[in-house]
Amino acid sequence: MNAIALRPAATSAAASTEIDNRPAYLGFAFAYVFGHGSAMLFRSGAVLMPSWLPIALLATGLAAGTVFATSASLRAQKAASEARRRAERLVGTAWITGFAALALAITGLSTASDQPELQTVLWPAGSAIVVGLIYVAEGAVRGNALHYNLGTWLALVAAAALFVPGAGFFGVLAVLGGGAYLVAAFLERRRLAA
DSSP states (O other): OHHHHHHHHHHHHHHHTOOOOHHHHHHHHHIIIIIIHHHHHHHHTSSOOOTTHHHHHHHHHHHHHHHHHHHHHHHHHHTSOHHHHHHHHHHHHHHHHHHHHHHHHHHHHHHHTTOGGGHHHHHHHHHHHHHHHHHHHHHHHHTOHHHHHHHHHHHHHHHHHTTSOTTHHHHHIIIIIHHHHHHHHHHHHHHHHO
16 A cells, blocks of 8 residues: 555656656747748748848747756756756756857868858758757656657758758758657657656
């Protein structure tokens, strides 16, 4: 009888450290589908729109996804062990390290090659690669295979998208990157229920 009474408490404690990534995934899906999607339409000339619109849509989705991801992570850390909180903080600093290194690499490459237009593709691809690799690390720390697999997919898709010329580059990110976030948001419900 005591074992039965303890089981729900243990399950409840374990569930409280789980991170529900659905809102973050949907925010990032918006960024990819509408931000990169509109960039593809704008750059291909298929749709006339202000040049600032794709960046504004991308920034809106990225900001929403980041706020949702950060707040969910902070809530989960409150109920986590000290070792888990330390691991989360270390992985959290990878965001700063990754994007600082990316900024240096892109600036250096575009300056050394005297091709500033490279930044147009290197920032979206490089950002998705960094995000993907950090998702791999977060998935490993959290024991979250869905997050890990999403990160693997994003890193590989972003690197492969660099082979696609012109506006098609943005189409690959919109469809395969945004689509992956939507699939992950759908699968997250099942992961949390299990």
